[in-house]
Amino acid sequence: MTSTKKEVCIAVIGAGGVGSVFVEQLAWLAKNEKTTRLKLCYIADIDRALYHDDYSELDIGSALETLQKQGRDPPSLDKIIDYLSGAPHKTIVADNTSSQAIASAYPSFLRRGISIITPNKKAFSGDYKLWREIFDATTPIGPFVYHESSVGAGMPIISTINDLVNTGDEVTRIEGVFSGTLSVLFNSFAPTSGNGGTWSAEAVKAKDLGYTEPDPRDDLNGLDVARKITILGRLAGLSIESPTAFPVQSLIPQELEGIPNASEFLKRLPEFDSVMEEHKKVAEEAGKVIRYIGSVDVTTGQAKVGLELFEPTHPIAMLQGSDNIISFYTKRYGKMPLTIRGAGAGGQVTAMGVLGDLLKIISQM
């Protein structure tokens, strides 16, 4: 049956936490995929690239190691697009970076017939113009863009909202906890029973356990959550201009915004524990707990990200560990939403979402 397999050229950009796991999962899939021969024809990290001018196949199993040893300087984005559009097969780029530059080039990839799969939020949550350019460059018979892991990692969030919209349901509201970091922080700072720790101590603990970005302020500023809300709001039909076009409550005290590094920031954070303690007290007095959520009311077009109070029995209040939870309120689902909960970050589940996107594309090729 080998001779009847269609062939697809895969280009992987990014070989970090997600990218390296993606390559491992791709090696598994290439062995198990029955209809399509998945040929790795390009792999790159920020410093190196590995590819053959004649598009001959790279061995997926050893690609990461060979990239480190024999990678050449990566070509410019224009050159990568030229190279890939000359491939003898249909081509899919897995952008496993969080690069704005690569995201901004998606329309150029697509216009040359190259499909995109990616967990990179930048393209879908930046300027609305880029969003439009990207989706204007796709067609129902390809090239395709899939970005399941841009919200909630491998959980079926993007596919679910697309299915709701494409079958004619009316999404009225989306809300949830979209940050694993802020989930773990609030679940331990303001648990539904017991006292919880102080804010700054929990922040340090979360960093030490590897839950935060290298600089925790990249979680605390709320921009990551705002990006996810932007994506979901747009998929629900809103023309949200950018992730800063609606209220986003930053948890970084103004006085600490200019601090040059993360450790200095964490050292001074206890000075502001009383502010968060006051929030917690107000919640407790109302018999509630405080959580950091993103929401978009699709009917009114209002998006917002920040602190809100919840009954202790609310699914958002009862979240555990670093889980995300995302609820879709729709006309067909009625009063009770469709809710999806689970790990919204991590290399394995993020890469799996990208691999699932790959399967969706090859089924349509």
Add this chain to the structure above:
Amino acid sequence: MTSTKKEVCIAVIGAGGVGSVFVEQLAWLAKNEKTTRLKLCYIADIDRALYHDDYSELDIGSALETLQKQGRDPPSLDKIIDYLSGAPHKTIVADNTSSQAIASAYPSFLRRGISIITPNKKAFSGDYKLWREIFDATTPIGPFVYHESSVGAGMPIISTINDLVNTGDEVTRIEGVFSGTLSVLFNSFAPTSGNGGTWSAEAVKAKDLGYTEPDPRDDLNGLDVARKITILGRLAGLSIESPTAFPVQSLIPQELEGIPNASEFLKRLPEFDSVMEEHKKVAEEAGKVIRYIGSVDVTTGQAKVGLELFEPTHPIAMLQGSDNIISFYTKRYGKMPLTIRGAGAGGQVTAMGVLGDLLKIISQM
């Protein structure tokens, strides 16, 4: 652009609670679908069928009404298959019945190139031999079988387990509340706080509110849940022989199994309230609540359906209304499962799952 649209012939079998809503949703989709012209070429309920020998298109908007007024005697399944396989376009059958006879004919439809979309559990949860015949008759380029609404209605349950398996994750355990009827019954009989009603009174109330099958014993015997567990267990890789091949705890007292009708059954149910009260008491003494769940331990191959005790803070215990909840424990998700919660029954959400399946097929045609 009309001339470049591909054309697909849709046959709808069943015009009841799900089927009639499906036809409404199909009318919406036919107006909005950009790449494919969806032509209704056959529609039937149990007594009537509407179709033209020359395959000319039926008006979707008036099809249900015309079926009632002008429908002829429905042809035999063999004749339907003959008719559809002669259509000038690729054909998709939406089986919106719960008929075993139609389910058993899926392999015959598929072998003649006709794709299937359906919420009908029978084909996927009956004899394992039928399951094998069905999937042996599909290929990655069609004909296709999609059955999202066979578990959890329109919620992304089937697509999620397929994505997990197809991307190489290892599903280790699936558990959940799979019956809207039993969900509402246990949530009111044994709430996480307060006392709850008596078992028989809650059963009568659930029937009066329209939550149960016409004969509530069809919910209480557990077979519907066992069918869903069979489907998920098989998709996770187990060769479960049938929905009666593993322990299923029936909530129908043995003495009432032979009662001829539902109202007589409900009249005598209070005689057995003490049995359920005892279950509730045991749970309470352990600080827990009682729920009716289905589970399959994929590692050991053990499936089971019946009563289990849960901490009051467990998501299964905290379920509300008639919601379903389904959790997938997998290697990549680790300790905390991927959980999906929402309405698992109802015409709108069930039909929407079938319509989503239709979209999946036409994207691959």
